[in-house]
Amino acid sequence: MFPGARDADPDDPGSAADYVFVGAPLDVSTSFRPGTRFGPGELRKHAATFEDYHPETRTHFSDCSVADYGDVRAWNDATAYLDYLEGVLTDVHWNDATPLLVGGEHTVTVAAVRALDPDVFVALDAHLDLREDLDGDPLSHSTVTRHALDVADEAVVVGARAGNEHEWERATESDVTAVPPEDAADWSPDFAEDREVYLSVDIDAADPGFAPGTGTLEPFGLAPREMRDAVRAVAPQAVGFDVVEVNDHDDGQTATLAAKLLRAFVHHHADA
Template identity: 35%
Template sequence: MEFLCASSEGKITLFGIPFDSTTCFRPGTRFGPDGVRFFSENLEDYSPELDKSLQDVAFRDVGNVEVPATPEGMIKAVESFMESVEIPVMIGGEHSVTYPVVKSLVERYGELTVVQFDAHADLRDEYTGTKFSHACVMRRILEFGCHLIQVGIRSGTREEFELMKSCERITFLKTPKELPIVLGDVNTPIYFTIDIDFFDPAFAPGTGTPEPGGFSPLEFFEAIYKLPPALNVVGFDVVEISPPLDPSGITQMLGAKVVRELILKFWG
């Protein structure tokens, strides 16, 4: 099974990381990559808002990365895989899978701005006995020296919110409306990570830790369409989609559309 319109060549490599070993509430995100691929078959290749088609973008879908069940093993496997990837488009899996992809890009480019759409801060130093939990992923990414732009965070510990306010390398945006203006001043390579629980559970019920009070797909896409055209985007991911928790498939369908629109916006 491949994502809609994938070919056998291109600088853009779509892949899945079916990993959810540190999930702290309800598992199932390991089924996310194939769930999103399946629902991409119900998408049109053409985006009317962008007036672009996936048929005009060369990207390949290489399937899922085989990863061990431990966070450390997963990280090592993905780092090795990333050696052959120029522009990553990754489908998770839980949010911890973002860590090795970003680590590889930081080593490649030297500096990176990470834009995180999420309900949760993911800034814990340790959770459930590991520093590589999905609840710690942005804390680990900060340690690379990245600038982190957090969009829509509405859940976390007191300590996490204090860090968001005090850390000079974190920019917090309460809504996505401000993002096009903020990114207009960014000169570094940019990586986007979209946790599906950024969206309100009414639009994306298929996720392990849903958080009420989220955003609509319309609010997200309006912000994406307004992004400056000259951004140096070097990859993105969509994570935390759990198909077993959404038999209707609307979460998987939303994930597939996010992938299509971001590919066309950034490289179409």
């Protein structure tokens, strides 16, 4: 169980909770280093040392009404898995709780966006993820932003520094904003107050020096403090949150950062 959370009702996720941690250990399309199936467990493990008290918001995580649903066991059929996961997240949403989805590969975000139907999709990500497919797979982790734009009106990718020529051309269109790492510290959301936002954190947005435990490393990335500040800024308008692409190929640095960002989201979302 995620430290500071309690068990969720498996038959009625989100009931009597404000936030629900849902593990989604899908690991079928990782194109370089697999291992994202271990992400939810790594976050639970490495959050164990965190203090309960959050000084910026003067709140305790254990008072934020977080429930842990456990992991939605993954299998190799990504289409069927996303349909099932979407149902779980829809139940959480219909209970007026905010899902905290923890991957697994970035593909799991597609289920959350479909379930929550946001106006704006914000991703902290090294990659634009605007491909039609990767090696013939239309549900590759490299297609997430494109799928999100089937639902959301616009997408913002903070920390973007990798993509093919077609993706960079697509990113020049009016519904996509790519914020390079050097501009991330000065970026802040300026969405209208009635716009609902979904926030996705692909941990490879971080520079590999801070987060080596991920599948597709991209140097010259974001610092943890820049990621934290972006999460804090977006949290008040967010209807859902995820952190994805954590694997077990380090000594816990990456999972610790991911768990801390999840905690920051909860504290600042609850405070708002």
